[in-house]
Amino acid sequence: MFILSIFGNLYRNLRRSSPGWNAIFSFLIAFSLFTNCMGIGEVIWAVNCGGDAHTDIHGIRYQEDKHSVGVSSDYGKSLMIQRVVPQDQILYQTERYNMNSFGYEIPLSKDGDYVLVLKFSEVWFTQPNQKVFDVVLNGEHVVVHELDIFGKVGRGAAHDEIVPFQIRNGKLKISGETSDIVDGNIIVDFVKGELDNPKINAIEEEEEEEEDQVNDSKQKPSRRPSGPKVKDPYSTDDTSTMLLPVFVAVGAFIPVLFCLCKL
Structure with a gap:
């Protein structure tokens, strides 16, 4: 992708x-x-943070953001977002930020291999080292350290952070670390540092299809539906x-x- x-x-x-x-x-x-x-993954959950529902060019359905913590903003609509097709600029134009740390609960269907896609775009600051924060998964794992969006791609440009992880026997495994899963959800936290407020523009979680499922594709052409009910772009x-x-x-x-x- x-x-x-x-x-x-x-x-x-x-x-x-x-x-x-x-x-x-x-x-x-x-x-x-x-x-x-x-690609043979399946998107099981996606949200357009701070914005309305949106279906992207791959057919992925991003749900409306109904989070009650923080501030939703569409200030980015005043910019043309670079590094993304026009149809999907909205995913980087809306955002949710908070003056303190905040997070999203992400549902998990079962044990498997997953990829978390975190979408960012700096729409306010015009210099690096003005908004810097960490991203923590499941309360224990720092998956993005001192993220400076402007420092990476400048203002008004799309930037994705890709976080692969595994779920095995009710435990999350990532980069050699392990933590327990509670109530079938993991939490991705955007942790406030000393420089301005943490934010997120959109989140997507993809479950990678297991090898035995791929080998049985001829015998089992229909796939188990889950998540947003749209045509699977990866089948x-x-x-x-x-x-x-x-x-x-x-x-x-x-x-x-x-x-x-x-x-």
């Missing part, structure tokens, strides 16, 4: 260094779009047959990089 952001940086470097950048970048875009379609008809063109694309990608280094 996030490969295009990597190729965006390659695009800028290629444009400056090589007259053949256009053909190379076209290949990279085709490759990234193909691999993006290979595939036959993942086993789609792997071959991936290997072909990767094989073509390696010599392109080799030639690029010679330019």
